[in-house]
Amino acid sequence: NNCTDNCTASCTIECQNNGTCAGNDTCTCTDGWTGDICDTPNNCTDNCTANCTIECQNNGTCAGNNTCTRATGWSGARCTIGCTGMFSNQTTYTTDTNPISLVLADVDSDNQLDIIVANYGSNNVGVLINGGNGTFLAQITYTTDTNPYSVVVVDVDTDGKLDIIVANYGSNTVGVLLNAGSGTFLAQTIYTTDTNPSSVAVVDVNSDSKPDIIVANYGSNDVGVLINAGSGTFLAQTTYITDTNPISVAVVDVNSDNQPDIIVANYGSNDVGV
Known part of the structure:
Protein backbone atom coordinates (compact mmCIF):
# COMPACT_ATOMS: atom_id res chain seq x y z
CA ASN A 1 0.00 0.00 0.00
CA ASN A 2 3.09 2.24 -0.12
CA CYS A 3 2.14 3.95 3.13
CA THR A 4 4.82 2.41 5.34
CA ASP A 5 4.02 2.79 9.01
CA ASN A 6 1.61 5.72 8.51
CA CYS A 7 -1.25 3.54 7.30
CA THR A 8 -3.49 0.81 8.55
CA ALA A 9 -3.75 -2.44 6.69
CA SER A 10 -6.91 -1.25 4.97
CA CYS A 11 -5.24 1.82 3.46
CA THR A 12 -4.40 1.46 -0.22
CA ILE A 13 -3.32 5.07 -0.85
CA GLU A 14 -0.08 6.88 -0.05
CA CYS A 15 -0.40 9.82 2.37
CA GLN A 16 2.20 12.40 1.38
CA ASN A 17 3.88 15.32 3.15
CA ASN A 18 3.78 13.66 6.56
CA GLY A 19 0.08 12.90 6.33
CA THR A 20 -1.13 9.84 8.19
CA CYS A 21 -3.63 7.25 7.07
CA ALA A 22 -6.84 7.26 9.09
CA GLY A 23 -8.11 4.04 7.59
CA ASN A 24 -10.61 3.35 4.82
CA ASP A 25 -8.34 5.08 2.31
CA THR A 26 -8.51 8.52 4.00
CA CYS A 27 -5.59 10.68 5.09
CA THR A 28 -5.20 13.07 7.99
CA CYS A 29 -3.07 15.91 6.61
CA THR A 30 -0.59 18.09 8.45
CA ASP A 31 -1.00 21.86 8.56
CA GLY A 32 -0.32 23.41 5.19
CA TRP A 33 -1.56 20.48 3.10
CA THR A 34 -4.88 19.22 1.82
CA GLY A 35 -6.26 16.80 -0.77
CA ASP A 36 -7.08 13.10 -0.70
CA ILE A 37 -3.41 12.17 -0.22
CA CYS A 38 -2.22 15.50 1.30
CA ASP A 39 -0.48 16.58 -1.90
CA THR A 40 -2.13 20.01 -2.35
CA PRO A 41 -0.61 22.98 -0.49
CA ASN A 42 -3.16 25.24 1.18
CA ASN A 43 -0.67 28.07 1.92
CA CYS A 44 -2.17 28.62 5.33
CA THR A 45 0.68 27.24 7.44
CA ASP A 46 -0.34 26.81 11.02
CA ASN A 47 -3.37 29.10 10.74
CA CYS A 48 -5.48 26.48 8.96
CA THR A 49 -7.13 23.17 9.54
CA ALA A 50 -6.49 20.27 7.22
CA ASN A 51 -9.48 21.00 5.02
CA CYS A 52 -8.65 24.67 4.45
CA THR A 53 -7.62 25.44 0.88
CA ILE A 54 -7.52 29.24 1.18
CA GLU A 55 -4.92 31.51 2.69
CA CYS A 56 -6.04 33.49 5.71
CA GLN A 57 -4.23 36.83 5.68
CA ASN A 58 -3.78 39.72 8.11
CA ASN A 59 -3.71 37.49 11.19
CA GLY A 60 -6.93 35.70 10.27
CA THR A 61 -7.18 32.06 11.29
CA CYS A 62 -8.78 29.26 9.33
CA ALA A 63 -11.93 27.86 10.88
CA GLY A 64 -12.22 24.95 8.45
CA ASN A 65 -14.38 24.48 5.37
CA ASN A 66 -12.50 27.25 3.61
CA THR A 67 -13.62 29.93 6.04
CA CYS A 68 -11.47 32.33 8.03
CA THR A 69 -11.95 33.73 11.49
CA ARG A 70 -11.19 37.40 10.91
CA ALA A 71 -8.95 39.59 12.96
CA THR A 72 -10.37 42.96 14.03
CA GLY A 73 -10.40 45.41 11.14
CA TRP A 74 -10.63 42.92 8.28
CA SER A 75 -13.38 41.19 6.34
CA GLY A 76 -13.74 39.05 3.26
CA ALA A 77 -13.33 35.32 2.76
CA ARG A 78 -9.55 35.62 3.10
CA CYS A 79 -9.54 38.54 5.54
CA THR A 80 -8.10 40.88 2.92
CA ILE A 81 -10.76 43.60 2.88
CA GLY A 82 -10.48 46.41 5.39
CA CYS A 83 -13.79 47.19 7.06
CA THR A 84 -15.20 49.61 9.59
CA GLY A 85 -13.20 47.83 12.25
CA MET A 86 -10.15 49.65 10.96
CA PHE A 87 -11.29 52.61 13.05
CA SER A 88 -11.17 52.44 16.80
CA ASN A 89 -14.08 53.64 18.89
CA GLN A 90 -14.29 57.43 19.05
CA THR A 91 -12.58 59.45 21.72
CA THR A 92 -14.70 62.46 22.63
CA TYR A 93 -13.56 65.93 23.62
CA THR A 94 -15.90 68.43 25.24
CA THR A 95 -16.86 71.59 23.36
CA ASP A 96 -19.32 74.31 24.22
CA THR A 97 -22.95 74.28 23.07
CA ASN A 98 -24.02 73.12 19.59
Whole structure:
Protein backbone atom coordinates (compact mmCIF):
# COMPACT_ATOMS: atom_id res chain seq x y z
CA ASN A 1 0.00 0.00 0.00
CA ASN A 2 3.09 2.24 -0.12
CA CYS A 3 2.14 3.95 3.13
CA THR A 4 4.82 2.41 5.34
CA ASP A 5 4.02 2.79 9.01
CA ASN A 6 1.61 5.72 8.51
CA CYS A 7 -1.25 3.54 7.30
CA THR A 8 -3.49 0.81 8.55
CA ALA A 9 -3.75 -2.44 6.69
CA SER A 10 -6.91 -1.25 4.97
CA CYS A 11 -5.24 1.82 3.46
CA THR A 12 -4.40 1.46 -0.22
CA ILE A 13 -3.32 5.07 -0.85
CA GLU A 14 -0.08 6.88 -0.05
CA CYS A 15 -0.40 9.82 2.37
CA GLN A 16 2.20 12.40 1.38
CA ASN A 17 3.88 15.32 3.15
CA ASN A 18 3.78 13.66 6.56
CA GLY A 19 0.08 12.90 6.33
CA THR A 20 -1.13 9.84 8.19
CA CYS A 21 -3.63 7.25 7.07
CA ALA A 22 -6.84 7.26 9.09
CA GLY A 23 -8.11 4.04 7.59
CA ASN A 24 -10.61 3.35 4.82
CA ASP A 25 -8.34 5.08 2.31
CA THR A 26 -8.51 8.52 4.00
CA CYS A 27 -5.59 10.68 5.09
CA THR A 28 -5.20 13.07 7.99
CA CYS A 29 -3.07 15.91 6.61
CA THR A 30 -0.59 18.09 8.45
CA ASP A 31 -1.00 21.86 8.56
CA GLY A 32 -0.32 23.41 5.19
CA TRP A 33 -1.56 20.48 3.10
CA THR A 34 -4.88 19.22 1.82
CA GLY A 35 -6.26 16.80 -0.77
CA ASP A 36 -7.08 13.10 -0.70
CA ILE A 37 -3.41 12.17 -0.22
CA CYS A 38 -2.22 15.50 1.30
CA ASP A 39 -0.48 16.58 -1.90
CA THR A 40 -2.13 20.01 -2.35
CA PRO A 41 -0.61 22.98 -0.49
CA ASN A 42 -3.16 25.24 1.18
CA ASN A 43 -0.67 28.07 1.92
CA CYS A 44 -2.17 28.62 5.33
CA THR A 45 0.68 27.24 7.44
CA ASP A 46 -0.34 26.81 11.02
CA ASN A 47 -3.37 29.10 10.74
CA CYS A 48 -5.48 26.48 8.96
CA THR A 49 -7.13 23.17 9.54
CA ALA A 50 -6.49 20.27 7.22
CA ASN A 51 -9.48 21.00 5.02
CA CYS A 52 -8.65 24.67 4.45
CA THR A 53 -7.62 25.44 0.88
CA ILE A 54 -7.52 29.24 1.18
CA GLU A 55 -4.92 31.51 2.69
CA CYS A 56 -6.04 33.49 5.71
CA GLN A 57 -4.23 36.83 5.68
CA ASN A 58 -3.78 39.72 8.11
CA ASN A 59 -3.71 37.49 11.19
CA GLY A 60 -6.93 35.70 10.27
CA THR A 61 -7.18 32.06 11.29
CA CYS A 62 -8.78 29.26 9.33
CA ALA A 63 -11.93 27.86 10.88
CA GLY A 64 -12.22 24.95 8.45
CA ASN A 65 -14.38 24.48 5.37
CA ASN A 66 -12.50 27.25 3.61
CA THR A 67 -13.62 29.93 6.04
CA CYS A 68 -11.47 32.33 8.03
CA THR A 69 -11.95 33.73 11.49
CA ARG A 70 -11.19 37.40 10.91
CA ALA A 71 -8.95 39.59 12.96
CA THR A 72 -10.37 42.96 14.03
CA GLY A 73 -10.40 45.41 11.14
CA TRP A 74 -10.63 42.92 8.28
CA SER A 75 -13.38 41.19 6.34
CA GLY A 76 -13.74 39.05 3.26
CA ALA A 77 -13.33 35.32 2.76
CA ARG A 78 -9.55 35.62 3.10
CA CYS A 79 -9.54 38.54 5.54
CA THR A 80 -8.10 40.88 2.92
CA ILE A 81 -10.76 43.60 2.88
CA GLY A 82 -10.48 46.41 5.39
CA CYS A 83 -13.79 47.19 7.06
CA THR A 84 -15.20 49.61 9.59
CA GLY A 85 -13.20 47.83 12.25
CA MET A 86 -10.15 49.65 10.96
CA PHE A 87 -11.29 52.61 13.05
CA SER A 88 -11.17 52.44 16.80
CA ASN A 89 -14.08 53.64 18.89
CA GLN A 90 -14.29 57.43 19.05
CA THR A 91 -12.58 59.45 21.72
CA THR A 92 -14.70 62.46 22.63
CA TYR A 93 -13.56 65.93 23.62
CA THR A 94 -15.90 68.43 25.24
CA THR A 95 -16.86 71.59 23.36
CA ASP A 96 -19.32 74.31 24.22
CA THR A 97 -22.95 74.28 23.07
CA ASN A 98 -24.02 73.12 19.59
CA PRO A 99 -20.72 72.71 17.73
CA ILE A 100 -21.69 73.17 14.09
CA SER A 101 -18.56 73.62 12.01
CA LEU A 102 -14.93 72.66 12.40
CA VAL A 103 -11.60 72.78 10.64
CA LEU A 104 -8.23 71.18 11.34
CA ALA A 105 -5.10 73.30 11.02
CA ASP A 106 -1.74 73.68 12.73
CA VAL A 107 -2.36 76.89 14.68
CA ASP A 108 0.63 76.59 17.05
CA SER A 109 3.25 75.75 14.39
CA ASP A 110 4.32 72.40 15.87
CA ASN A 111 3.53 70.41 12.72
CA GLN A 112 0.50 68.79 14.35
CA LEU A 113 -3.08 69.50 13.31
CA ASP A 114 -5.28 71.19 15.91
CA ILE A 115 -9.09 71.34 16.03
CA ILE A 116 -10.96 74.64 15.69
CA VAL A 117 -14.72 74.40 16.23
CA ALA A 118 -17.55 76.93 15.97
CA ASN A 119 -19.89 76.55 18.96
CA TYR A 120 -23.17 77.91 17.58
CA GLY A 121 -25.14 77.89 20.82
CA SER A 122 -22.53 79.43 23.10
CA ASN A 123 -21.23 82.17 20.80
CA ASN A 124 -17.59 81.19 20.73
CA VAL A 125 -14.97 79.17 18.93
CA GLY A 126 -13.03 76.44 20.66
CA VAL A 127 -9.39 75.60 19.97
CA LEU A 128 -8.24 72.09 20.92
CA ILE A 129 -4.46 71.85 20.66
CA ASN A 130 -3.02 68.56 19.44
CA GLY A 131 -1.37 66.78 22.35
CA GLY A 132 0.37 64.21 20.15
CA ASN A 133 -0.52 60.68 19.09
CA GLY A 134 -3.96 61.79 17.94
CA THR A 135 -4.98 63.19 21.32
CA PHE A 136 -6.14 66.73 22.04
CA LEU A 137 -6.01 69.08 25.02
CA ALA A 138 -9.13 70.62 26.52
CA GLN A 139 -10.52 73.43 24.37
CA ILE A 140 -9.71 77.08 24.93
CA THR A 141 -12.62 79.29 23.90
CA TYR A 142 -12.65 82.70 22.25
CA THR A 143 -15.77 84.87 22.11
CA THR A 144 -17.50 85.52 18.79
CA ASP A 145 -20.69 87.31 17.90
CA THR A 146 -24.05 85.53 17.92
CA ASN A 147 -24.36 82.01 16.48
CA PRO A 148 -21.01 81.33 14.82
CA TYR A 149 -21.97 79.09 11.92
CA SER A 150 -18.97 78.57 9.67
CA VAL A 151 -15.25 78.72 10.46
CA VAL A 152 -12.08 78.75 8.37
CA VAL A 153 -8.42 79.12 9.31
CA VAL A 154 -6.11 81.15 7.04
CA ASP A 155 -3.15 83.48 7.56
CA VAL A 156 -4.87 86.78 6.72
CA ASP A 157 -2.16 89.14 8.00
CA THR A 158 0.73 87.30 6.29
CA ASP A 159 2.75 86.84 9.48
CA GLY A 160 3.14 83.10 9.01
CA LYS A 161 0.57 82.25 11.68
CA LEU A 162 -2.91 80.94 10.94
CA ASP A 163 -5.85 83.13 11.94
CA ILE A 164 -9.52 82.27 12.57
CA ILE A 165 -12.35 83.70 10.47
CA VAL A 166 -15.92 82.95 11.51
CA ALA A 167 -19.34 83.77 10.05
CA ASN A 168 -21.70 84.86 12.83
CA TYR A 169 -25.15 83.88 11.56
CA GLY A 170 -27.20 85.56 14.28
CA SER A 171 -25.45 88.94 14.37
CA ASN A 172 -24.79 89.50 10.64
CA THR A 173 -21.03 89.79 10.99
CA VAL A 174 -17.81 87.98 10.28
CA GLY A 175 -15.22 87.88 13.02
CA VAL A 176 -11.46 87.81 12.48
CA LEU A 177 -9.35 86.46 15.34
CA LEU A 178 -5.65 87.05 14.68
CA ASN A 179 -3.14 84.49 15.91
CA ALA A 180 -1.07 85.90 18.77
CA GLY A 181 1.41 83.01 18.70
CA SER A 182 1.63 79.57 20.30
CA GLY A 183 -1.92 78.81 19.25
CA THR A 184 -3.54 81.69 21.15
CA PHE A 185 -5.75 84.33 19.56
CA LEU A 186 -6.61 88.00 19.99
CA ALA A 187 -10.18 89.18 20.52
CA GLN A 188 -12.17 89.19 17.30
CA THR A 189 -12.53 92.18 15.04
CA ILE A 190 -15.97 92.21 13.48
CA TYR A 191 -17.04 93.25 10.00
CA THR A 192 -20.65 93.76 8.93
CA THR A 193 -22.24 91.40 6.42
CA ASP A 194 -25.78 91.12 5.13
CA THR A 195 -28.37 88.91 6.81
CA ASN A 196 -27.48 85.49 8.25
CA PRO A 197 -23.97 84.77 6.96
CA SER A 198 -23.89 80.98 6.74
CA SER A 199 -20.66 80.11 4.97
CA VAL A 200 -17.28 81.77 4.60
CA ALA A 201 -14.28 81.28 2.33
CA VAL A 202 -10.96 83.11 2.40
CA VAL A 203 -9.16 83.44 -0.93
CA ASP A 204 -7.13 86.14 -2.70
CA VAL A 205 -9.67 87.32 -5.28
CA ASN A 206 -7.89 90.50 -6.42
CA SER A 207 -4.40 89.07 -6.97
CA ASP A 208 -2.61 91.22 -4.40
CA SER A 209 -1.25 88.23 -2.44
CA LYS A 210 -3.57 88.99 0.49
CA PRO A 211 -6.49 86.64 1.21
CA ASP A 212 -9.95 88.20 1.05
CA ILE A 213 -13.20 87.11 2.73
CA ILE A 214 -16.15 85.81 0.73
CA VAL A 215 -19.35 85.15 2.66
CA ALA A 216 -22.73 83.66 1.71
CA ASN A 217 -25.54 85.71 3.24
CA TYR A 218 -28.39 83.25 3.59
CA GLY A 219 -31.09 85.68 4.64
CA SER A 220 -30.45 88.43 2.09
CA ASN A 221 -29.79 86.33 -1.02
CA ASP A 222 -26.34 87.60 -1.83
CA VAL A 223 -22.64 86.97 -1.35
CA GLY A 224 -20.39 89.57 0.19
CA VAL A 225 -16.74 90.15 -0.73
CA LEU A 226 -14.55 91.86 1.89
CA ILE A 227 -11.21 92.89 0.40
CA ASN A 228 -8.11 92.53 2.59
CA ALA A 229 -6.75 96.01 3.33
CA GLY A 230 -3.52 94.70 4.86
CA SER A 231 -2.38 93.76 8.36
CA GLY A 232 -5.40 91.51 8.75
CA THR A 233 -7.99 94.25 8.31
CA PHE A 234 -10.78 94.28 5.73
CA LEU A 235 -12.80 96.82 3.76
CA ALA A 236 -16.59 96.98 3.84
CA GLN A 237 -18.23 94.21 1.84
CA THR A 238 -19.36 94.50 -1.75
CA THR A 239 -22.41 92.33 -2.41
CA TYR A 240 -23.43 90.25 -5.41
CA ILE A 241 -26.96 88.92 -5.90
CA THR A 242 -27.58 85.17 -5.74
CA ASP A 243 -30.71 83.07 -5.88
CA THR A 244 -32.66 82.22 -2.73
CA ASN A 245 -30.89 81.37 0.53
CA PRO A 246 -27.23 80.91 -0.40
CA ILE A 247 -25.98 78.49 2.24
CA SER A 248 -22.53 77.39 1.08
CA VAL A 249 -19.80 79.14 -0.89
CA ALA A 250 -16.59 78.04 -2.60
CA VAL A 251 -14.02 80.08 -4.50
CA VAL A 252 -12.14 78.36 -7.35
CA ASP A 253 -10.93 79.27 -10.85
CA VAL A 254 -13.50 77.37 -12.94
CA ASN A 255 -12.75 78.92 -16.36
CA SER A 256 -8.94 78.68 -16.28
CA ASP A 257 -8.29 82.41 -16.57
CA ASN A 258 -6.18 82.49 -13.40
CA GLN A 259 -8.85 84.41 -11.54
CA PRO A 260 -10.85 82.82 -8.72
CA ASP A 261 -14.59 82.53 -9.28
CA ILE A 262 -17.42 82.23 -6.75
CA ILE A 263 -19.68 79.19 -6.66
CA VAL A 264 -22.65 79.22 -4.32
CA ALA A 265 -25.30 76.67 -3.33
CA ASN A 266 -28.72 78.34 -3.23
CA TYR A 267 -30.71 76.31 -0.72
CA GLY A 268 -34.08 77.95 -1.28
CA SER A 269 -34.14 77.90 -5.09
CA ASN A 270 -32.60 74.50 -5.73
CA ASP A 271 -29.67 75.64 -7.82
CA VAL A 272 -26.02 76.57 -7.74
CA GLY A 273 -24.79 79.94 -8.93
CA VAL A 274 -21.43 80.67 -10.59
